[in-house]
Amino acid sequence: MKDCIFCKIAAGELPSKKAYEDEQVLAFYDIHPQAPVHILIIPKTHCASGAAEITPENSAVVARCFEVAAKLAGELGVAGGFRIVTNNGAKAGQTVPHLHFHLLAGRDLHLTMG
Ligand code: DGP
16 A cells, blocks of 8 residues: 555565565564564555454455464564554554554563553
8 A cells, every 4th residue: 555654664665674474474573662572463465454454355364464473483482471462543552554463572571461
């Protein structure tokens, strides 16, 4: 989608520090990390602006995002303690309207929801 920063990152038009990539999904390190491990996992295509737009037509790539999160957590040695977060809408703190999942780990997460 035009003017979407994550579409541009997915297309390689903007730089990112990649953690994983396949035909459907890109994972890259968040520019403002909230934890020692903070990776964004996105569908490459702009199939939804946020989780409220997940439907039977686009949910396969959502499952793929979660598969990638599990794979990365294993590879990074944090499979025993990680969090997957998605913010939907400005009231939830969403700043980029392209469906994405935050993979957070590497610090004590059990007392916070952030
Ligand atoms: P959210 O608030 O849920 O919409 O999360 C958007 C995240 O995207 C936020 O943690 C910061 C990150 N971010 C925004 N712009 C860029 C960028 O250009 N590069 C990278 N790597 N991360 C970005």
